[in-house]
Amino acid sequence: MLANVFTKTTQDWWKGMTIAVVTLGAFLVMGMAVYRDIDISIYTSMPDAFLSLFGIPNDADVGSLAYGAIYTGYGALTLTAVTLVLGAASIAGEERKGTLGLLLGNPKSRTYVLGSKAAALVLVTGLGALVLWVAGRATPALLDVDITGIDVEALVLAMSVNALFYGALAMAIGAWTGSRGLASGATAGIMVLSFVAVGLLPLIESLDFLAKAFPWYYFSASEPHLNGVNWGHIAVLLAGIVVFGVAAVIGVNRRDLKGQTVGVTLIDRLRANPTTAKVANLLAGTARVSRIWTKTISEYQGLLFIVATFMFLVMGVMIGPMYSLLDTALLDLSDALPEALLAAFGGGDMSTPEGWYQLESFGLMAPIAVMAATVMIGGRALAGEEENRTMGLLLANPIRRSTVVLEKTLAMVIAGLVVGFWTFAGVAAGSLLGGLGMSIGNIAAVSLLLTLLGLAFGALALCLSAATGRVPVAIYGAVGLALVFFLLNAFLPFSDRLGGWAKVSPFYYYLSSDPLVNGMHWGHGALLAGLAVALIALSVMLFQRRDLRQTG
Amino acid sequence: MTTEFAIQTEGLTKHYGDVAALVDLDLDVRTGEVFGFLGPNGAGKTTMIRTILDEIRPTSGVASIHGMDTHDKSVEIRKHIGYLPGDLSMYPNLTGRDTLTYFANLRGGVDWDYVDQLADRLDADLTKKVGDLSSGNRQKVGVIQAFMNRPDVLIMDEPSSGLDPLIQREFQAMMREVASEGRTVFLSSHTLSEVQRVADRVGIIRHGHLIALEAVAALRSKAIRKVDLYFDADVDESVFVGLPGVREVESQNHHVVLSFDGQMETLLRVATDRYSLIDITTQEADLEEIFLTYYRDAETTG
Numbered sequence: 114m115l116a117n118v119f120t121k122t123t124q125d126w127w128k129g130m131t132i133a134v135v136t137l138g139a140f141l142v143m144g145m146a147v148y149r150d151i152d153i154s155i156y157t158s159m160p161d162a163f164l165s166l167f168g169i170p171n172d173a174d175v176g177s178l179a180y181g182a183i184y185t186g187y188g189a190l191t192l193t194a195v196t197l198v199l200g201a202a203s204i205a206g207e208e209r210k211g212t213l214g215l216l217l218g219n220p221k222s223r224t225y226v227l228g229s230k231a232a233a234l235v236l237v238t239g240l241g242a243l244v245l246w247v248a249g250r251a252t253p254a255l256l257d258v259d260i261t262g263i264d265v266e267a268l269v270l271a272m273s274v275n276a277l278f279y280g281a282l283a284m285a286i287g288a289w290t291g292s293r294g295l296a297s298g299a300t301a302g303i304m305v306l307s308f309v310a311v312g313l314l315p316l317i318e319s320l321d322f323l324a325k326a327f328p329w330y331y332f333s334a335s336e337p338h339l340n341g342v343n344w345g346h347i348a349v350l351l352a353g354i355v356v357f358g359v360a361a362v363i364g365v366n367r368r369d370l371k372g373q374t375v376g377v378t379l380i381d382r383l384r385a386n387p388t389t390a391k392v393a394n395l396l397a398g399t400a401r402v403s404r405i406w407t408k409t410i411s412e413y414q415g416l417l418f419i420v421a422t423f424m425f426l427v428m429g430v431m432i433g434p435m436y437s438l439l440d441t442a443l444l445d446l447s448d449a450l451p452e453a454l455l456a457a458f459g460g461g462d463m464s465t466p467e468g469w470y471q472l473e474s475f476g477l478m479a480p481i482a483v484m485a486a487t488v489m490i491g492g493r494a495l496a497g498e499e500e501n502r503t504m505g506l507l508l509a510n511p512i513r514r515s516t517v518v519l520e521k522t523l524a525m526v527i528a529g530l531v532v533g534f535w536t537f538a539g540v541a542a543g544s545l546l547g548g549l550g551m552s553i554g555n556i557a558a559v560s561l562l563l564t565l566l567g568l569a570f571g572a573l574a575l576c577l578s579a580a581t582g583r584v585p586v587a588i589y590g591a592v593g594l595a596l597v598f599f600l601l602n603a604f605l606p607f608s609d610r611l612g613g614w615a616k617v618s619p620f621y622y623y624l625s626s627d628p629l630v631n632g633m634h635w636g637h638g639a640l641l642a643g644l645a646v647a648l649i650a651l652s653v654m655l656f657q658r659r660d661l662r663q664t665g
Numbered sequence: 666m667t668t669e670f671a672i673q674t675e676g677l678t679k680h681y682g683d684v685a686a687l688v689d690l691d692l693d694v695r696t697g698e699v700f701g702f703l704g705p706n707g708a709g710k711t712t713m714i715r716t717i718l719d720e721i722r723p724t725s726g727v728a729s730i731h732g733m734d735t736h737d738k739s740v741e742i743r744k745h746i747g748y749l750p751g752d753l754s755m756y757p758n759l760t761g762r763d764t765l766t767y768f769a770n771l772r773g774g775v776d777w778d779y780v781d782q783l784a785d786r787l788d789a790d791l792t793k794k795v796g797d798l799s800s801g802n803r804q805k806v807g808v809i810q811a812f813m814n815r816p817d818v819l820i821m822d823e824p825s826s827g828l829d830p831l832i833q834r835e836f837q838a839m840m841r842e843v844a845s846e847g848r849t850v851f852l853s854s855h856t857l858s859e860v861q862r863v864a865d866r867v868g869i870i871r872h873g874h875l876i877a878l879e880a881v882a883a884l885r886s887k888a889i890r891k892v893d894l895y896f897d898a899d900v901d902e903s904v905f906v907g908l909p910g911v912r913e914v915e916s917q918n919h920h921v922v923l924s925f926d927g928q929m930e931t932l933l934r935v936a937t938d939r940y941s942l943i944d945i946t947t948q949e950a951d952l953e954e955i956f957l958t959y960y961r962d963a964e965t966t967g
Binding site for chain 1 (some may be wrong): 711715718719720721722740741743744746747748750752753754755756758759763764766767768770771772773794807810
């Protein structure tokens with residue numbers, strides 16, 4: 114398997130992809146089973162605008178609902194997220210690890226390495242698509258659901274090409290800049306923005322044409338699972354892939370490769386300048402290294418800045434005025450929609466500003482945003498220092514292991530509060546700008562619950578980090594469980610028999626009390642906080658007992 | 666804080682699954698000495714160090730530093746030690762000075778004049794980010810970090826890696842100064858010449874077993890010599906194999922080189938009996954050869 118760069122890369126990558134697509138396949142089974150058991154006739158009475166937001170066709174049946182929600186929504190996002198992470202790792206990842214120089218010490222050109230990585234990306238995405246196709250074909254047969262009229266092949270093809278589009282973009286950015294963080298961050302930003310824009314813009318009549326400017330449009334707008342392959346749209350995506358590929362080849366060949374060096378940041382320049390040196394030193398030097406938690410927070414300032422800005426501007430401020438722009442037909446829906454159905458999309462009643470915010474911001478995006486910060490910090494807290502081999506040096510100082518765990522936890526708590534605060538500020542501002550008149554206290558309540566939810570899963574990542582010393586186990590473990598719990602909370606309420614089991618999911622204690630309308634539910638808040646505290650205490654115990662890992 | 670022994674281990678054993686990384690290690694490191702801990706890669710040196718630092722826990726046995734149990738009193742112990750890990754990694758985004766400030770804060774402060782003095786002696790640049798330093802210059806930051814709190818016990822794992830010869834000499838002088846102040850240096854190394862130069866005593870470890878523990882001077886006086894016989898023609902080295910005192914024979918280009926600790930008379934008789942001997946040089950063996958000798962002995966005896 115180590116015959117060449119292509120096979121080694123494929124070997125490195127296939128596992129992550131397999132986990133993602135097998136999980137998606139399982140969700141398809143679960144989703145279809147749930148949809149089969151409920152009365153879905155209510156869909157037919159809904160207006161087009163609402164349905165298009167979720168990619169649900171007008172003549173909804175069990176099959177199109179399941180494929181629309183699971184594959185077109187979560188599935189496409191997940192598949193794309195995996196390929197963009199791999200694309201970003203292609204060149205920039207090897208550079209960061211310091212292995213690219215070693216690789217290029219062999220008589221192989223940069224273009225060869227890039228080509229091998231690209232081929233591996235196509236193959237791994239293809240394998241993922243294959244699994245999704247098999248699951249997509251086997252599930253209806255297994256559950257005896259009629260899927261006449263559903264074009265699984267067209268859907269999986271569109272998903273793969275769409276995913277490769279973002280993978281190629283990430284690869285190109287990585288090849289030009291050598292920065293993996295920039296490549297995956299910028300691409301993920303474009304992906305999310307484009308996904309949200311393509312979902313929302315068609316709802317605003319005067320702006321619907323703008324959706325075509327966002328690449329996600331060429332995946333979802335033609336509804337390939339219903340209408341078959343739209344070759345025109347596929348061609349647009351393929352053209353993008355080719356352009357990014359060429360850009361990557363040019364990018365990787367034209368610049369100096371980075372060693373294992375670190376970039377020069379703005380604060381470094383300020384420190385070098387005599388007039389600003391004093392203040393900059395206080396920020397970047399003295400203050401940053403004064404305690405373990407300050408240093409930990411400083412390492413995530415970029416991530417926190419991006420997440421907080423996204424929540425404040427996009428999910429907070431922008432959503433408010435958009436409510437006023439919405440098609441008024443949408444606002445009359447309140448009585449027509451059963452609550453259980455809306456819960457599947459994070460809950461929320463579209464006819465009220467609170468419901469609108471819950472559906473757009475708090476249901477899905479806000480948990481993702483807060484967990485991006487807390488799970489990342491919690492997961493890397495201990496295992497990150499072990500994998501970077503700095504833990505031995507840190508613990509050579511006269512401090513307890515429990516001190517390290519608790520100071521890292523403090524950094525995570527601060528990060529959760531920062532995201533929660535800026536979400537609160539953004540939504541409050543959005544409510545004012547749109548003249549929605551939402552209760553400030555209730556916005557604070559839901560933001561606090563959001564922070565606590567993030568901390569519960571951050572503490573779970575911390576616990577896995579403390580137990581294993583392995584960053585991937587901690588982060589993927591926590592993210593995987595979060596996904597499972599999210600879907601349990603979304604789907605179980607549909608079932609009469611299993612509805613009560615939604616309470617095992619931490620997500621239940623986040624929005625089920627409808628805090629934007631009813632204010633703070635202290636019981637639920639205490640439960641989430643208690644869960645976090647218990648997991649943190651467990652982390653301390655686990656970390657104290659374990660041998661530190663020597664290498665990553 | 667001063668006890669007779671700086672580091673003591675009793676029956677210290679560490680298994681990783683089925684692999685025994687450290688077996689029944691009994692070791693006493695005296696206060697005020699430079700102790701060299703020698704062994705090839707994978708012999709168990711780092712495992713021993715990580716165990717006494719409480720990074721990992723022994724499968725059986727105990728260890729103490731200045732009489733304090735390395736597990737129960739690990740935080741107290743770490744107030745009094747300086748540690749330089751092998752294969753040093755630090756925080757790439759911090760400058761050298763930031764890194765030292767961070768650790769100084771975790772220690773509750775250090776004497777910065779002393780830090781500057783150390784940086785001066787090692788010619789270290791503390792203004793650059795650690796991630797931008799070459800491995801040798803990064804190592805200097807690590808060395809300063811280990812020395813800066815004037816620890817009672819300095820534990821260093823392969824500390825000279827990447828340092829150029831001039832800096833190495835300064836570094837060795839620094840270690841001798843620590844010992845002359847009555848403090849202790851525990852120096853793990855596979856660079857025998859370095860240990861030979863600075864250590865008072867040396868322990869040799871192989872496959873997790875301590876196979877020798879001697880004063881450096883005593884090791885030398887084992888009287889193993891290196892004898893170089895120069896003939897007028899190539900000779901068959903096999904005639905020397907098996908002679909009493911001959912440990913190792915190599916022949917090349919009219920020379921026969923032996924590790925030898927027997928009677929010179931016997932050797933010369935064989936050498937002059939059949940061949941024409943032109944020149945003979947003999948010199949005290951260095952630790953390298955002694956080391957190999959110990960290894961071979963340990964191998965043949967099991």
